[in-house]
Amino acid sequence: MFEIFTTDFMQNALIAGIIVSLISGIIGSLIVVNRMVFLAGGIAHTSYGGIGFAIFLGLPIFLGASIFAIIASILMSFLALKYKDRVDTFIGLIWATGMAIGVILIDLTPGYNVDLMSYLFGSILAVETGDIYTMFSILIVILVFIVFGYRNILAVSYDSQYAHIRGINVGLFYTLILVISSIGIVITMKVVGLILVIAMLTIPVFIAEKISNSLIWMMIASGLISTLFTITGLVVSYYYNFTTGATIILVSVAGMILFLGVQKIYSIVKK
Amino acid sequence: MSKKILEIDNLTFDYDGTNVLENINLSLDEKDFLAIIGPNGGGKSTLLNLILGILETKNGKITINNQDPSKQLSNIGYVPQNTNINTSFPIKVIEVVLMGHISDKKPLFGYSDAEKACALGALTQVGMEQFANAKIGSLSGGQRQRVMIARALCNHPTLLLLDEPTASIDVDGQRKIYELLKDLNKLMTIIVVSHDISVTLNYANKVAYINKFLTLHNNISRFSTTPQNGHFCEVELMQMFRNKNV
Ligand SMILES: Nc1ncnc2c1ncn2[C@@H]1O[C@H](COP(=O)(O)OP(=O)(O)OP(=O)(O)O)[C@@H](O)[C@H]1O
Ligand SMILES: [Mg+2]
Numbered sequence: 001m002f003e004i005f006t007t008d009f010m011q012n013a014l015i016a017g018i019i020v021s022l023i024s025g026i027i028g029s030l031i032v033v034n035r036m037v038f039l040a041g042g043i044a045h046t047s048y049g050g051i052g053f054a055i056f057l058g059l060p061i062f063l064g065a066s067i068f069a070i071i072a073s074i075l076m077s078f079l080a081l082k083y084k085d086r087v088d089t090f091i092g093l094i095w096a097t098g099m100a101i102g103v104i105l106i107d108l109t110p111g112y113n114v115d116l117m118s119y120l121f122g123s124i125l126a127v128e129t130g131d132i133y134t135m136f137s138i139l140i141v142i143l144v145f146i147v148f149g150y151r152n153i154l155a156v157s158y159d160s161q162y163a164h165i166r167g168i169n170v171g172l173f174y175t176l177i178l179v180i181s182s183i184g185i186v187i188t189m190k191v192v193g194l195i196l197v198i199a200m201l202t203i204p205v206f207i208a209e210k211i212s213n214s215l216i217w218m219m220i221a222s223g224l225i226s227t228l229f230t231i232t233g234l235v236v237s238y239y240y241n242f243t244t245g246a247t248i249i250l251v252s253v254a255g256m257i258l259f260l261g262v263q264k265i266y267s268i269v270k271k
Numbered sequence: 272m273s274k275k276i277l278e279i280d281n282l283t284f285d286y287d288g289t290n291v292l293e294n295i296n297l298s299l300d301e302k303d304f305l306a307i308i309g310p311n312g313g314g315k316s317t318l319l320n321l322i323l324g325i326l327e328t329k330n331g332k333i334t335i336n337n338q339d340p341s342k343q344l345s346n347i348g349y350v351p352q353n354t355n356i357n358t359s360f361p362i363k364v365i366e367v368v369l370m371g372h373i374s375d376k377k378p379l380f381g382y383s384d385a386e387k388a389c390a391l392g393a394l395t396q397v398g399m400e401q402f403a404n405a406k407i408g409s410l411s412g413g414q415r416q417r418v419m420i421a422r423a424l425c426n427h428p429t430l431l432l433l434d435e436p437t438a439s440i441d442v443d444g445q446r447k448i449y450e451l452l453k454d455l456n457k458l459m460t461i462i463v464v465s466h467d468i469s470v471t472l473n474y475a476n477k478v479a480y481i482n483k484f485l486t487l488h489n490n491i492s493r494f495s496t497t498p499q500n501g502h503f504c505e506v507e508l509m510q511m512f513r514n515k516n517v
Binding site for chain 2: 033147148150151154155157158159161162163164165166167209212213214215217218
């Protein structure tokens with residue numbers, strides 16, 4: 001099995017896959033416990049506007065997507081804090097606007113024949129060494145945020161009202177959680193693409209949630225489960241010549257079904 | 272002269288147009304034990320939320336230790352009415368209690384040993400220490416309420432607010448919690464919202480009836496000493512307050 005990782009692009013894909021899996025495990029946990037899944041979808045789609053923006057101006061794609069994702073997350077955080085009950089409508093609006101801007105900007109870019117598929121379904125096999133440094137830096141930033149902010153992140157996520165009366169700046173931490181998540185979402189899209197990013201962020205967390213009794217263990221477990229799925233998906237897609245992102249997601253779904261099955265059998269046997 | 276802890280002046284509050292609280296005046300001294308009673312929707316939780324600064328005061332004034340409530344948060348302990356929030360959250364009982372510590376005295380990361388010891392102590396006080404490492408969602412409603420009480424004790428408050436803290440706690444547990452509150456009352460001022468007048472009256476030295484307006488009874492000892500037929504009649508007492516108000 002290891003001989004498939006002898007080529008440069010497969011080695012890069014493996015390293016990138018591992019880093020991004022760890023990121024998506026951590027970020028996915030934050031998103032799920034904060035019930036931000038719809039928000040995360042909104043951010044992912046809005047970042048498509050950033051892709052169009054970057055192509056139009058000739059900037060690096062990741063930079064454009066990140067800028068749009070961060071702006072979207074700050075905007076959504078503001079709206080979520082201010083209009084708790086109406087936030088769904090706003091997310092939908094930002095989501096659609098971002099995508100529409102992306103499409104139009106790409107239309108306006110003369111002679112650009114964009115390979116849309118790689119944005120929609122990911123392009124882990126096209127990861128370059130420079131990308132890996134970026135991914136690694138992002139992982140470090142996320143880890144620093146989690147380690148030093150853990151108490152406040154936990155308090156704000158579990159019981160924001162109580163966090164407020166304990167003197168924690170809830171708005172600030174809520175916004176930070178979303179901004180950090182948005183960067184994680186954009187980098188995860190590199191592996192599985194816009195369409196599948198939510199699955200990658202939530203399936204490992206779904207399993208991890210069942211086996212962990214604290215947020216930190218949920219993050220670690222999701223990261224490891226996600227890594228397992230990604231490597232498996234990478235290997236399978238290599239042998240069968242499938243699209244890697246889609247294969248990773250199908251492997252994850254199969255893993256989830258397997259887990260549920262084992263859990264069911266275990267609970268029957270225990271009776 | 273004992274020290275003023277809480278002072279509410281001419282407080283009126285509305286959510287969207289219709290007043291929920293009107294013309295509230297209340298003053299509590301150090302080591303007072305105030306029981307708040309009143310019908311559902313009377314405005315009891317709203318008043319607590321105003322004292323905590325969760326809701327913003329629009330008309331009137333609230334001061335705690337002569338300061339704005341937002342400056343006194345570290346001196347307030349709070350047990351919310353709804354303790355069933357986020358029960359699927361992956362968090363251990365001990366971590367919930369640790370949340371009670373004040374945020375600006377924290378170590379660089381994690382929790383200090385002193386904080387952990389304090390949280391365990393608080394759990395012991397409410398009889399929940401053996402559940403310290405259980406997931407919060409795996410507890411029963413009453414057990415969760417006890418955990419929330421432990422959390423409120425964590426920062427050694429001088430003012431402790433409890434919103435129906437024993438609503439789903441069994442009879443024996445209720446008695447224990449009120450005994451605990453009685454002990455704590457030697458150290459701090461307590462405000463407890465409760466529909467359980469028969470229990471409350473044995474511990475409180477002031478009773479406020481809230482139904483948009485607040486009616487305060489300062490000396491309740493004559494009611495509390497000899498409950499009739501084993502428990503005090505809530506209806507009679509409510510009637511009495513209502514008459515006083517009208
Ligand atoms: N967030 C809100 N928005 C609008 N109205 C509210 C809100 N919260 C409470 N109210 C209204 O304010 C009134 C007082 O509510 P509050 O929760 O303070 O009552 P309560 O005395 O605590 O009742 P209970 O005994 O049921 O806990 C009710 O009529 C309620 O409908
Ligand atoms: Mg209430």
